[in-house]
Every structure is written in C-alpha cells, then in structure tokens.
Amino acid sequence: MALQYFNDGKYVRSQTLLEDIAPYYKGTERAQEVVIYLGRSYMGQKSYTSAAEYFEAYLRNYPKGRYAAEASFQVGHCYYLDAPDARLDQDITYRSVDAFEKFIETYPASDYVEQAYKEQNEMYDKLAYKELLSAKLYYNMGTYLGNNYLSAEITAHNALKDFPSNSYQEELNWIIFASKYQQMLHSLESKKEDRAREAEDEYYSFVASYPDSKHRSQAERMGKEIKKALNKKE
Numbered sequence: 001m002a003l004q005y006f007n008d009g010k011y012v013r014s015q016t017l018l019e020d021i022a023p024y025y026k027g028t029e030r031a032q033e034v035v036i037y038l039g040r041s042y043m044g045q046k047s048y049t050s051a052a053e054y055f056e057a058y059l060r061n062y063p064k065g066r067y068a069a070e071a072s073f074q075v076g077h078c079y080y081l082d083a084p085d086a087r088l089d090q091d092i093t094y095r096s097v098d099a100f101e102k103f104i105e106t107y108p109a110s111d112y113v114e115q116a117y118k119e120q121n122e123m124y125d126k127l128a129y130k131e132l133l134s135a136k137l138y139y140n141m142g143t144y145l146g147n148n149y150l151s152a153e154i155t156a157h158n159a160l161k162d163f164p165s166n167s168y169q170e171e172l173n174w175i176i177f178a179s180k181y182q183q184m185l186h187s188l189e190s191k192k193e194d195r196a197r198e199a200e201d202e203y204y205s206f207v208a209s210y211p212d213s214k215h216r217s218q219a220e221r222m223g224k225e226i227k228k229a230l231n232k233k234e
C-alpha cells in the first residue's frame with residue numbers, strides 16, 4: 001500500500017505508512033526498499049532536508065546496497081534543491097558540493113553523473129556569486145575604517161582561485177582592477193608608483209581578457225589616469 005500511495009503521488013500517506021512499518025522490516029530483504037522510498041516520499045513533498053537524512057541513512061546502513069548510487073546522488077541533489085539565496089549562509093550549498101564530489105568519485109559510470117556535474121557547477125556559481133557580493137561590498141566601503149579596497153581585491157582573488165570555472169570571472173577581475181586603481185589613487189606619495197604599476201598590469205590583463213566588456217570605456221579612462229600617474233613619476 002505504501003508503494004501504491006507513492007506511485008499515485010500521495011507522498012504524505014506513503015511516508016506515514018512507511019515510517020509505521022519500518023521497524024517490522026528491519027533486518028529483512030525489503031528493509032532497503034523501505035528506507036529508499038522514505039527518502040523518495042519526502043522528496044515528493046519537497047521536504048529536501050528530511051529526504052537527504054534518509055538517503056544518508058541508507059548509505060550508512062547499506063553502503064553497497066542496490067540503491068546506493070541513487071542515494072549518493074540524491075544527497076547532493078536534495079541539498080542542491082534546498083540551497084538558499086546567495087546572500088544567505090551557504091552551509092547547505094557546501095554540503096551539496098561535497099556530496100556530489102563523493103558521488104562522482106564513487107560512481108563515475110552512473111547515469112546520474114552528468115546531472116551531478118551540472119548541479120555541482122551551479123553550486124560553485126552560487127558560492128562565487130556570494131564572494132562577488134562580498135567583494136563589491138568591500139569596494140563600496142572604500143577607505144571607511146581602513147583599506148577596504150585591499151579586502152575587495154583579496155576576496156575577488158580568492159573566489160577566482162576557489163571557483164576557477166565560475167560564471168562571474170569578468171566581474172571578479174573587474175573588481176580586482178578597480179580596487180588596484182583605487183589603491184593607487186589613495187596611496188601615499190612614496191608608494192604611488194608601485195601602486196600605479198600594479199594597477200597598470202591589471203589594466204592590461206583586464207582589457208586583453210575582456211575586450212568587449214561593459215566596463216571597457218571606464219577601464220580605458222582609468223588606464224589613462226594610471227599612465228598620467230606613471231608619467232609624473234618618470
């Protein structure tokens with residue numbers, strides 16, 4: 001009846017009945033099926049945290065079970081579906097990434113691998129976007145209570161290092177260049193030449209990498225200011 005309820009899309013009834021009968025199936029051939037269908041039933045209700053708990057329980061109890069590949073994938077998938085907006089805490093997003101990593105390593109030939117890679121990359125993008133928001137916040141704070149331009153630069157650099165294939169590379173590199181430029185403008189005279197040369201290197205790197213960037217005209221204006229600063233020194 002529990003399986004019939006599940007097949008009919010009556011996931012609450014299926015889950016309730018499965019939880020009632022689970023103790024009686026413990027140690028039997030069908031115990032695995034009870035646990036995997038509990039995970040599936042919670043997924044049907046969009047209760048992804050509860051579903052993940054049952055899939056994780058399946059893997060603990062039946063690491064070589066016939067549903068192990070599915071359960072391993074579904075742990076990452078549940079956390080993927082439950083991952084919050086990038087502005088919020090990303091603990092669940094990291095759980096999804098880690099779960100997908102374990103799944104891909106353990107079941108590289110699984111039919112779920114392609115989807116796992118796709119969803120994992122989306123999670124990497126979300127984490128990179130969160131770092132981009134942090135970098136922009138530091139940049140907008142400017143010199144308030146310290147050199148926030150340096151913090152913006154470091155945050156953007158770390159995002160590029162930690163998530164090298166993310167979709168926000170241009171914006172992160174723009175933050176790095178703009179931060180270098182602002183540090184030149186706010187630098188002590190004794191350090192201005194060094195800051196200008198660092199900004200110049202970043203300018204050439206940015207325009208070469210993103211010739212059609214929406215920031216191109218602003219970058220060109222900033223490049224001229226950098227050259228002026230260097231010409232004054234020379």
